[in-house]
Amino acid sequence: MDDVWSTKAWDDFSLFFPKNGNGSRVLMTTRLSKVGGSLGTHSPYLMDFLNEEKSWNLLCEKAFGQKDCPYPELEKVGKDIAKGCKGLPIAIVVTGGLLAKTDMNQERWERIARNVKSFANSKYQHCLEILSLSYNNLPIHLKPCFLHMSVFREDSMIKVSRLIKLWVANGYLKPQSGKNLEAIAMEYLEDLIDRNLILISERTRSGRIRSCSIHDLLRNLCLTESKKDHFVRVSKTQRIRILPEEKNVCFRCGERASLHESIDVPEILVGSRSTLVASGLVCDTCKRMHQHLGKLRWVKVFGQSCEKLRQHTKLRFIDVVTIAFRCRNPSKLNFVPSSIPLLWNLQTLLIDEIGSQLKKRPIVIPSKVWEMPQLRHIIMDLGFLPTPVDTQDTTALENLQTLSTMHNFRCTKEVFERIPNLKKLKARYLNVKEWSYYCLDNLGHLHRLESLSLIAEGLLLEKIAFPNSLKKLSLSRCGIPWRNMTIISSSLPNLEVLKLFHNAFRGPEWSPVEGQFPRLKVLVILDSGLVS
Numbered sequence: 001m002d003d004v005w006s007t008k009a010w011d012d013f014s015l016f017f018p019k020n021g022n023g024s025r026v027l028m029t030t031r032l033s034k035v036g037g038s039l040g041t042h043s044p045y046l047m048d049f050l051n052e053e054k055s056w057n058l059l060c061e062k063a064f065g066q067k068d069c070p071y072p073e074l075e076k077v078g079k080d081i082a083k084g085c086k087g088l089p090i091a092i093v094v095t096g097g098l099l100a101k102t103d104m105n106q107e108r109w110e111r112i113a114r115n116v117k118s119f120a121n122s123k124y125q126h127c128l129e130i131l132s133l134s135y136n137n138l139p140i141h142l143k144p145c146f147l148h149m150s151v152f153r154e155d156s157m158i159k160v161s162r163l164i165k166l167w168v169a170n171g172y173l174k175p176q177s178g179k180n181l182e183a184i185a186m187e188y189l190e191d192l193i194d195r196n197l198i199l200i201s202e203r204t205r206s207g208r209i210r211s212c213s214i215h216d217l218l219r220n221l222c223l224t225e226s227k228k229d230h231f232v233r234v235s236k237t238q239r240i241r242i243l244p245e246e247k248n249v250c251f252r253c254g255e256r257a258s259l260h261e262s263i264d265v266p267e268i269l270v271g272s273r274s275t276l277v278a279s280g281l282v283c284d285t286c287k288r289m290h291q292h293l294g295k296l297r298w299v300k301v302f303g304q305s306c307e308k309l310r311q312h313t314k315l316r317f318i319d320v321v322t323i324a325f326r327c328r329n330p331s332k333l334n335f336v337p338s339s340i341p342l343l344w345n346l347q348t349l350l351i352d353e354i355g356s357q358l359k360k361r362p363i364v365i366p367s368k369v370w371e372m373p374q375l376r377h378i379i380m381d382l383g384f385l386p387t388p389v390d391t392q393d394t395t396a397l398e399n400l401q402t403l404s405t406m407h408n409f410r411c412t413k414e415v416f417e418r419i420p421n422l423k424k425l426k427a428r429y430l431n432v433k434e435w436s437y438y439c440l441d442n443l444g445h446l447h448r449l450e451s452l453s454l455i456a457e458g459l460l461l462e463k464i465a466f467p468n469s470l471k472k473l474s475l476s477r478c479g480i481p482w483r484n485m486t487i488i489s490s491s492l493p494n495l496e497v498l499k500l501f502h503n504a505f506r507g508p509e510w511s512p513v514e515g516q517f518p519r520l521k522v523l524v525i526l527d528s529g530l531v532s
Helices: 007-014 033-038 052-064 072-084 089-100 106-114 116-123 126-136 143-151 160-169 181-194 216-229 284-289 367-371 413-418 440-445 482-491
Strands: 199-203 209-213 237-242 262-268 277-281 298-301 309-312 317-322 348-353 377-384 402-407 424-429 451-456 472-476 497-501 522-526
Touching (some): 052 072, 052 089, 072 106, 089 106, 106 116, 143 181, 143 216, 160 209, 160 348, 181 209, 402 451, 413 440
Parallel strands (some): 237 317, 317 348, 348 377, 424 451, 497 522
Antiparallel strands (some): 298 309
16 A cells, blocks of 8 residues: 555555455555554554665666666766755656656766756656645645745755744744643644654754754745745745845845845834835845735834844844954944834844854843733843833733843842743853842742753852753853752752753762752763863
């Protein structure tokens, strides 16, 4: 039975087979790992991508009708074509059929090798038609998530944490009672992986999926279906590149754009130098994918290391890439303008500074972010978040899950009352004279906190109250005596990952107590004074 999509199909079909115990077998194929695992009494045989040798052998069989190449001058270019199919048997079969019908000359084959995927797709729709079966059989809630893979560049290694934030920001997820959107997104991703539409590229030490990718042909399928359905009309994400050597970039995606490519966008005026209409450099890809860019309401703001940033008010995800240490006065660097509440839909704010960690200065986040209840993630290399102003009309950021990396972050009770559902906190403390000022004993009030990372010289563990919910703890430069490790083990019964960097603990010897960390899965110790 080929291409079985559910166990019900086998249940119905098996009624016609007699159970006479004569040892007969039925061979079934499926694209769904769960279906394969639930059928039969043995583990399913998982098909992998072909290596270069097997890809070449299959191509020869389809192109020449034999296991090797009868034309020595075509062997090298033929192997390049087989390699270009990226190990996908159906792509090799379709391409081999194409080659069998072409002239056996080197120039012709070299043209095919230069663009094997697009050539195969344009001349032979059979490949895409077969692959589209997987897409057509997707549940409706998974189709947007799969089509969104088309926004990533070919052969991209996609960070799962970023992918999930993008899915959430674009509103692809169906809310479920008792689950946050990030958990739902992870279930969707695992379902797409189970259907062999997305590939696992890398796992963490604890076994979680760190990064993923998509095969080139499946990405082409995404592009085809996206264009057919007008899937992405207006992007809710923006990647801003502020690098001195890259001035001619698209203001929406941050990639290079030609000077003649521009559109006029209306603006909400912010700043004395604003104009009613501004010209924005847009690459051809964004023009094609986002056909309504010019019809949006825009906010233009001025920063101190660049003339202007432009964002539309429907944005939910902003990613800024810059070089902080090249600015004349990095201590005044502020890429988060006071007009940030105008982006009332914003969920994720990322600021990535390229350069030495030692040269970075905190980016001051305006206190008005406490008035943005849609925020879910604030992630930057180093940011300073002021304590919220105490007013009668206080807004709790109940959706906020990530704060990273905060400079000298004050963990006051008032702050934690504003962020009750925080899951990940990373903070760096410098030149601390009195630890009680930063109120780390209030961390125990974050009952949903799962990941905590502290970079702090002279940290006093007795000044910290860890929440029982913590699963991951990372400490760096703390200089804590090894004997105080019992404070952590006794406070964190659910700890699964413990990472200790750059003399987080000091001393040549650590004598662990048996049963200290009952659930610990990963222990990483780097740059310590331990003596073996």
